[in-house]
Amino acid sequence: MSHLLGRRLKPLKTPTHRNAMRVTASAIAGDGLGTLAQAEAWLAERSLMDRATVTRVPLEELDGWETDAATGDIRHRSGKFFVVEGIDVRGPDTAWSQPIINQPEIGILGILVKEFDGVLHCLMQAKNEPGNCNGVQLSPTVQATRSNYTRVHKGKPVPYLEHFLHPDESLVISDVLQSEQGSWFYHKRNRNMVVEAAGPVEPLEGFHWLTIGQLHRLLALPNVVNMDARTVLSCMPCTWPGIVRSAPPAGSPFHAALLRSCSPEYGSLHTTDEVLHWITDVRARQQTTARRIPLNAVRDWRRGADEIAHESGAFFKVIGVEVTTRHREVGHWMQPMIEPCGQELAAFLVAEFGGVLHVLVSAQPGPGYLNVLELGPTVSCIPDDYAKLPSLPRPPFLDAVLDAPAGRVRFDTVLSEEGGRFYHAQTRYMIVELGEDDPVPVPPDYRWMTLHQLAGLLRHSHYVNVQARTLIASLYSLTTERAGVRAEMVGA
């Protein structure tokens, strides 16, 4: 085998570590090629220029879509895009059915990155999606379903797609399949990619270079950073390596504990092996099964000419929209969408143990999850549903989150869910520090984990759900809140 002996080996961890340092440096950097004010002005300008007309259309009148006579399923005549069908959920203590979107193809959510003056920048797109409540939001460089990029709809080519289709492996910073909303999507997942550009990249109209620090600051604004950008950001290894090794960082105890939580150098209440054992255990015990059924076999939902809605008015509706825009691959189309009946709340309770911030994750089954359940926020629900359906059990920790005093609320921003499938779906994302009087006993389906442990799980598919990923990106955004951090980073 002498002819093989000359091949150079790569040390196991170095590129990951180096990328984590670069991501962290970009988070600390704050401004880069441009200032935050310039980015906001650019986004405001794009909002004025990139307008779409979205009008509600009865489900029965959607051009290009048809209702299957036998099943009631709503599908595109091309057989592509997605199908609205039904799902039947049964378990020892539960039985319901509901409409669900089945979109088996795997799309690409990709952020192209490049260093300018030694600082990593992300090429972000100002993108208007029909379901957005406010028009344009910040999206990844590429946000394309397989139908998009194989050009089923014969539209314009997707800009920058070539960077993501066949990248040299040395340019890939992260690439992992992650699920999306398990209560609205059946087995949906997208490729979350971060790829470094090999050569010069010219930002096209509608694209802008932003540092991770700038993205972190924009995350605090309502409905600016879209869901797809947030999930890709959550998969970037911003792990603050080495920052807090020798001396505790300056800033509040909360901030110091947060940085330690990102670092691989600290411990945790449970080892990662113990966490993996717990996940295996809750998955193996879960006896609830989900089975695809015809849309017309869904119980307790009413289908009118306009929409499909639950009898109680809770949960969500399936509606139709007509879209006209000049800034998409295709300028005019109609489609079904899901419209939630109220604002969702997704919150992490966090607490410091031994100087290290921990996040209380829950094991959340979802009828659409490929692998039974995923780790979700401490609380995620539509609080209004409990008024509409008094028999629904009120989730643990909901009141601890809603009643927390302002001083313990570390993040509180309303952000939009994916505007390509969900109509005006907004979620209030909160990060709340546990209070002295909050319930401390942890139910069996909950676990305290550090951010570093969650980052480890995010290298793999089907561990961390999409709402938890937004909260993880939000926690990363809080790491740069203190001005003192820059000096420490340089000295590390």
Added chain:
Amino acid sequence: MSHLLGRRLKPLKTPTHRNAMRVTASAIAGDGLGTLAQAEAWLAERSLMDRATVTRVPLEELDGWETDAATGDIRHRSGKFFVVEGIDVRGPDTAWSQPIINQPEIGILGILVKEFDGVLHCLMQAKNEPGNCNGVQLSPTVQATRSNYTRVHKGKPVPYLEHFLHPDESLVISDVLQSEQGSWFYHKRNRNMVVEAAGPVEPLEGFHWLTIGQLHRLLALPNVVNMDARTVLSCMPCTWPGIVRSAPPAGSPFHAALLRSCSPEYGSLHTTDEVLHWITDVRARQQTTARRIPLNAVRDWRRGADEIAHESGAFFKVIGVEVTTRHREVGHWMQPMIEPCGQELAAFLVAEFGGVLHVLVSAQPGPGYLNVLELGPTVSCIPDDYAKLPSLPRPPFLDAVLDAPAGRVRFDTVLSEEGGRFYHAQTRYMIVELGEDDPVPVPPDYRWMTLHQLAGLLRHSHYVNVQARTLIASLYSLTTERAGVRAEMVGA
């Protein structure tokens, strides 16, 4: 949060590292409570005592089972156990359908371990399964479907089950859901568990304490260590930490490269992030879809009164058996089984790069895999199928494996697949060193990986398929081949 500050943190990696040391020490130990000769004598005695009568029965005459009039599916009247149904596979270059076993429940494959004189021992069971060609084989302590251990069939309780149902997290050495044969099982997975006993454990009749070194030596014998034991062994973190840090170990260059491959201290041709990117890429590109269909809608298969077989005589048959035994939870039953039409070959090509042994894994789609595809052996097929169906493309590397000279064949043993569902299913497992003249260009669906990288993936579900797991356990068994290892371990 002062009341929480007192909670002790656990260092992130120590228990994993400590367990890897203990597993490795047990592998090196060779004999333990008893000698290998005693273990073999015990197994021979159990083979004489624990006999079962297994006779072929026409599918139509299986007591307790019924054929659904509409679908042709074969199911148990209780609705439990498993269903034989159909699956339809379609892709750009492929289209076929076949029978498949659907058994959605998650069972437990658990090895109970305990230290005697400081050496970890595994409590192994001599278990007779109806599909075994030779009666008794070595199985994990607990090998139970959920139907088994919730006692659907009202049989005897499963011995030692209590150690696996609610173990203290500090006693769990590994616990991960792993898939089984993706061409015969739909979405099947079992919990692979290794749990340490908290107190004294008395071996019941049919159980015996063995060191991992003894299990390694038994792995080289045909049809002794059963599939379930092999897959649990593959998930034990035998990573030879620290062994080869300062000086290269004694022994052959192959053996030295093998030990380095197990150690986290060496590099690899591709970083683990690059491997994860590759897996994401091949999964995302895979356009073959599998859809459950009624068994009577399967094409090119013939159903007679006795069995279901492919027209060509290739692949496998669905048959029926009647079982009578005195040594199971239930003493008499009938059931359908899958009987492969020929002996399967599963082989790893291995090669040394930079002094570190690498394994050539392939990305293998299987109609029954939950997550599109898993990493499999370099070659896995029934070689006879290519004579029966000349249009089947001959897989890459098949001839490189079959034509390898004896000096490059490092492992070559026929082992049985799971005897509870598969009738006389034997696979020839081979580990073959790449030759100077073998094809070196690696097709896109193949990658060179170290054992340490594979061990990292085995902490998670749906990465490494069941045949590859047997080969990984077999590779571990080769680490102890040299007498010189013990002294090095002690000195490490």
